[in-house]
Amino acid sequence: MQRTTLDLWVGIFVTAGVAALFVLALKVGTQAA
């Protein structure tokens, strides 16, 4: 696989993972009072 394509897929994966963490933090959970 070409370097740029591989970098793009890893970028998409990391962005999706970080976005999932943000969704869990902001949409699913609440901070303790």
Place this chain on the structure above:
Amino acid sequence: MLNTLSHGLRLVGRRSINAVWRMGSAARFMGLVLLRSGPSLRRFHLTIDELHFAGVLSLIIIIVSGLFVGLVLGLQGYETLKRYGSAEAVGTLVALALVRELGPVVAALLFASRAGSAMTAELGIMKSTEQLSAMEMMAVDPFARVISPMFWGGFLSMPLLAAIFSVMGIFGGYLITVVIIGVDSGAFWSQMQSSVDLRNDIMNGVIKSVVFGAAVTAIALFEGYDAPPTAEGVSHAVTRTVVTSALAVLALDFVLTAFMFTGV
């Protein structure tokens, strides 16, 4: 009678010595992996290749499994909670089950089966075809060039995969209970948000997935590196990786849960 007893004791002794020897060998192996991580972090493209191998290529199985686990949890949870007149609490059930337990554990088991077994096979075949020895002969350190990037790739992938699994599961639960069954959307989200705590539930789930990622990747790499250099040896190593990783994940889950959620 005495002979059988002596034979049995010798067997136990030999197995114990082998187990201790392997544990020492694994600890030394992990020490070398961590000590020689510098080049893999400096030349980060090596780790990015492994992130692609361990993370991107595991995405499909994680997304599909997460969705189905969420669908089943939503359906089962709704059917059970309906009997007690609290069907709106199904969002809480789905979210807590996923972020605390099912997300990290099932993602780690799938990760061990998909990426862990592949890492073991790759390393075992590299060893049996003497590619690792060839690298050493060319003064290229296989720990720095091959094994450490694999470890960091797996270690970094696992928490991201577990988070994606949990989000897909919650989406599956939403789909079945709100969109298909007709539970009130506002009640689904508000009950969930009032019960799921960022630090106690979500952060603890993330910590679990980090620990599982390190454990599964370390087991997979050690089994591959330690595999006898034959076709049968590599196939046994792959089987051992999946079995040992699954047992390690479940045992670690119990220990971590005991510390995190019961205040032991």
